[in-house]
Amino acid sequence: MKKIIILIILTICYLILNTYAYAASPSPTASTEEQINELKDRIASRVAQLNLVEKRGIIGVATDVTGAQITLTDIKGDTRFIDVDELTKFDGESDNGSFGISDIKKGSALGVLGLYNKQSRRILSRTVEELVIPKMLNGNIATIDSDNFILNVATDSPRGEAGKKEQLQIEFETTTRSFSYNRTNQQLIKSGFSKIKIGESIFVVGFADETVKNKINAERIIILPDIIKGPSVELSPSIVPSTGSGKILTPIVK
Amino acid sequence: MSKEKIILSFVAITIGLVVGGAAFYFYQSTKVIPKEQQTPITVKPNQSPLPKVLLTVDEPKDENVYTNRVIKIIGKTEPNATIVILTDTDEDVLIPTTTGDFSTTVTINTGQNVIQITAINKDGDTNTIVRTVTYSTESF
Numbered sequence: 131m132k133k134i135i136i137l138i139i140l141t142i143c144y145l146i147l148n149t150y151a152y153a154a155s156p157s158p159t160a161s162t163e164e165q166i167n168e169l170k171d172r173i174a175s176r177v178a179q180l181n182l183v184e185k186r187g188i189i190g191v192a193t194d195v196t197g198a199q200i201t202l203t204d205i206k207g208d209t210r211f212i213d214v215d216e217l218t219k220f221d222g223e224s225d226n227g228s229f230g231i232s233d234i235k236k237g238s239a240l241g242v243l244g245l246y247n248k249q250s251r252r253i254l255s256r257t258v259e260e261l262v263i264p265k266m267l268n269g270n271i272a273t274i275d276s277d278n279f280i281l282n283v284a285t286d287s288p289r290g291e292a293g294k295k296e297q298l299q300i301e302f303e304t305t306t307r308s309f310s311y312n313r314t315n316q317q318l319i320k321s322g323f324s325k326i327k328i329g330e331s332i333f334v335v336g337f338a339d340e341t342v343k344n345k346i347n348a349e350r351i352i353i354l355p356d357i358i359k360g361p362s363v364e365l366s367p368s369i370v371p372s373t374g375s376g377k378i379l380t381p382i383v384k
Numbered sequence: 385m386s387k388e389k390i391i392l393s394f395v396a397i398t399i400g401l402v403v404g405g406a407a408f409y410f411y412q413s414t415k416v417i418p419k420e421q422q423t424p425i426t427v428k429p430n431q432s433p434l435p436k437v438l439l440t441v442d443e444p445k446d447e448n449v450y451t452n453r454v455i456k457i458i459g460k461t462e463p464n465a466t467i468v469i470l471t472d473t474d475e476d477v478l479i480p481t482t483t484g485d486f487s488t489t490v491t492i493n494t495g496q497n498v499i500q501i502t503a504i505n506k507d508g509d510t511n512t513i514v515r516t517v518t519y520s521t522e523s524f
């Protein structure tokens with residue numbers, strides 16, 4: 131009988147302690163749940179925002195500048211819209227010292243770094259920098275003017291104008307670095323103007339001459355002597371140099 | 385409700401639908417757009433010819449921003465082609481593997497950089513891909 135009473139007392143004690151422990155443990159209240167839900171929503175919203183925007187850098191030529199928007203044509207020829215705000219930093223040459231959106235003119239080459247919104251397809255710029263974009267082209271050597279160190283190059287793929295054939299004058303300057311590729315040794319070897327031959331494939335990095343249209347001042351030249359005259363490139367030796375002002379220069383006949 | 389009533393209702397609904405459909409068809413067929421208001425749509429074929437040399441560039445992705453100056457260039461072309469890589473300050477010429485894969489690294493400058501990757505075959509046919517990449521450690 132005693133045993134039964136002790137067992138009953140122990141059971142009652144256990145139940146009381148258990149109930150007390152349960153009551154003492156904190157239970158989520160309605161306000162805590164609200165806070166958790168709010169936090170969840172904020173995290174979800176932030177994740178969605180991060181997925182929607184990404185850092186991007188583009189290069190293009192300004193076609194329009196209004197208030198807080200710059201319209202660019204990028205290297206591929208696509209139109210891009212750039213938004214400018216108070217956090218946007220500008221870098222470039224200005225008459226009054228500090229370069230800003232008002233100094234950007236139509237035709238200016240710009241490099242833009244900012245946040246690209248995948249939905250609106252606009253870039254919220256963080257830095258806008260004025261650039262000088264080098265010209266990169268490839269073709270075949272049509273004629274060589276050894277007296278003036280000029281190469282006439284027939285090209286069928288000048289950058290940004292795919293499919294358009296063009297003949298360009300490449301000025302070989304004293305600062306021009308030239309290389310020839312040896313396929314057997316798989317090496318780029320330093321080369322000179324005298325080693326360049328008609329028909330060879332040429333790759334040029336340079337800058338457009340401001341005074342003569344279709345003339346590039348070469349900074350670097352790579353010659354591939356093993357690859358002679360592409361079928362899609364017509365080598366025409368008759369290049370008429372132009373001054374760029376529309377006046378055509380005619381060769382002097384003695 | 386008797387069986388006859390149900391059948392009659394069903395028949396009446398069917399007849400109503402047929403008559404209504406026929407009336408709508410005749411009404412639509414009377415609508416004619418005058419010739420002067422018709423604008424012919426001509427689909428022009430893509431004029432740019434397909435490149436004769438295969439070239440794909442897996443890395444770098446266009447307009448990507450990097451926090452390292454040295455970036456990988458990975459792609460695929462034809463096994464007998466030559467790859468010429470030009471950047472604002474650097475140049476490289478590669479021969480792909482027997483499967484046409486190629487990879488190298490280039491060093492980029494602070495700010496925007498243009499990377500031109502050209503595949504050229506023995507006949508002089510070319511295929512060029514241009515990538516714009518940016519080096520920046522700025523956080524925003």
